[in-house]
Amino acid sequence: MKTIQALRGTRDILPDETPLWQWVETTARDLLQRAAYREIRPPMFEQTQLFERGIGEATDVVGKEMYTFEDRGGRSLTLRPEITAGLVRAVNEHKLTAQGSVLRLWHVGPAFRYERPQAGRQRQFHQLDVELLGSRDPRADVEVIAIATTLLQTLGLKSLTMDLNSVGNGDDRQRYRDALVDFLTPHKADLDVDSQNRLTTNPLRILDSKDTKTQEIVQAAPSLLDFLSPDSQQHFDQVQQYLTDLGIAYNLNPRLVRGLDYYTHTAFEIQSADLGAQATVCGGGRYDGLIAQLGGADTPAIGWAIGLERLTLLLKQLAVEPSTAMDVYIVSRGEATAGKALQVAQALRQAGLAVEMDLSGSAFGKQFKRADRSGAVLCVILGEAEAEQGTVQLKWLTSGEQSEVSQTSLTQAADELVQKVRQAQQAT
Numbered sequence: 001m002k003t004i005q006a007l008r009g010t011r012d013i014l015p016d017e018t019p020l021w022q023w024v025e026t027t028a029r030d031l032l033q034r035a036a037y038r039e040i041r042p043p044m045f046e047q048t049q050l051f052e053r054g055i056g057e058a059t060d061v062v063g064k065e066m067y068t069f070e071d072r073g074g075r076s077l078t079l080r081p082e083i084t085a086g087l088v089r090a091v092n093e094h095k096l097t098a099q100g101s102v103l104r105l106w107h108v109g110p111a112f113r114y115e116r117p118q119a120g121r122q123r124q125f126h127q128l129d130v131e132l133l134g135s136r137d138p139r140a141d142v143e144v145i146a147i148a149t150t151l152l153q154t155l156g157l158k159s160l161t162m163d164l165n166s167v168g169n170g171d172d173r174q175r176y177r178d179a180l181v182d183f184l185t186p187h188k189a190d191l192d193v194d195s196q197n198r199l200t201t202n203p204l205r206i207l208d209s210k211d212t213k214t215q216e217i218v219q220a221a222p223s224l225l226d227f228l229s230p231d232s233q234q235h236f237d238q239v240q241q242y243l244t245d246l247g248i249a250y251n252l253n254p255r256l257v258r259g260l261d262y263y264t265h266t267a268f269e270i271q272s273a274d275l276g277a278q279a280t281v282c283g284g285g286r287y288d289g290l291i292a293q294l295g296g297a298d299t300p301a302i303g304w305a306i307g308l309e310r311l312t313l314l315l316k317q318l319a320v321e322p323s324t325a326m327d328v329y330i331v332s333r334g335e336a337t338a339g340k341a342l343q344v345a346q347a348l349r350q351a352g353l354a355v356e357m358d359l360s361g362s363a364f365g366k367q368f369k370r371a372d373r374s375g376a377v378l379c380v381i382l383g384e385a386e387a388e389q390g391t392v393q394l395k396w397l398t399s400g401e402q403s404e405v406s407q408t409s410l411t412q413a414a415d416e417l418v419q420k421v422r423q424a425q426q427a428t
């Protein structure tokens with residue numbers, strides 16, 4: 001019979017890879033907790049309407065990429081293509097932002113987009129999402145940006161660059177939109193087909209078209225930054241000043257847009273030169289209009305999402321490998337030893353050690369080889385003779401030193417053993 005395989009665009013994250021994912025997640029969680037962000041866990045599917053209203057029908061995500069289906073009750077549902085819309089829905093539904101209060105949230109989990117799979121682009125992928133709601137202060141923009149850059153640096157990533165732009169407020173953008181359409185209309189025939197359509201639906205998006213000819217034309221287009229009102233300009237100046245004060249480097253890129261009406265002011269993307277075509281690891285921006293657009297109170301907000309497949313791809317290239325080594329490996333052979341090995345494993349785990357017990361029953365030589373591979377510094381050996389005498393052999397794999405102790409003293413003085421294990425690990 002033919003075996004069933006995973007769907008195109010989905011991937012199993014295998015046991016060899018999960019330590020890297022766990023390390024990324026733990027590092028992010030620690031950092032976010034130290035910055036007063038709290039975790040939220042919204043569902044993975046929502047009413048289709050939420051994304052149509054929250055992301056916008058003129059976007060690729062809603063127009064071409066959503067996994068939308070009818071459930072058995074005839075409702076139109078969609079697997080979330082990103083996290084922000086569902087998170088804002090939850091915030092509104094549970095009234096998590098009171099007048100004037102600041103809410104800092106994060107979430108990590110899968111998102112789904114019907115895209116052409118390639119390196120760094122999947123149909124089920126994972127995002128780490130960070131949002132700060134309730135503040136218009138430019139320091140809020142810089143806080144969330146700094147969290148992203150600190151996280152990426154803490155994980156050891158290099159050769160990252162950040163593009164920064166301001167898309168102004170709604171009025172600024174309307175004036176710019178008119179100027180852009182005036183500029184592009186005479187070139188319409190030379191634009192790619194998507195961009196021709198966007199000329200009426202979502203002209204700002206033409207700025208980040210991947211088509212070479214369109215890119216050439218757009219080079220000469222008016223700059224968004226020349227259309228900022230004094231207030232928008234002031235906000236953007238302050239963001240840049242604070243970034244500079246924190247030593248966070250950026251490139252001004254007036255063609256970086258979040259093309260929807262509720263996006264305002266700051267937009268940014270962090271890229272890696274090591275990622276090839278899918279260079280963007282992190283994308284974010286301010287969305288002061290979204291919460292009201294989804295029926296909540298008028299609440300400003302800013303946030304970002306990091307694509308974890310792209311991030312882990314980069315970390316693998318850097319050969320970053322978090323340790324999965326065991327502390328202790330238990331080797332045993334013979335019927336009389338079986339229960340004792342279990343007891344030792346149990347006691348040492350309760351004392352806080354990482355313990356692997358060999359279950360193979362194979363010759364001692366083979367078990368010792370596996371002990372070496374496990375990364376353990378200590379091997380606990382139980383043979384028939386030891387089982388009979390109520391003892392175990394302790395063999396330090398770091399020094400080769402070996403001694404015999406009684407099983408009761410081992411389990412009763414487990415704390416002492418933990419200290420010795422840590423010392424041996426530090427010495428290597």
Ligand code: ATP
Nearest residue numbers: 115120121122125280281282283305306307309310
């Ligand atoms: P791209 O320009 O690469 O298509 P996007 O603008 O669609 O990205 P966002 O909606 O801003 O991406 O999502 C934030 C991040 O999520 C991206 O920067 C990327 O790292 C990641 N991401 C987006 N789509 C995918 C996907 N299909 N597979 C893997 N990661 C993705």
Ligand code: MG
Nearest residue numbers: 060061113115
């Ligand atoms: Mg995309």
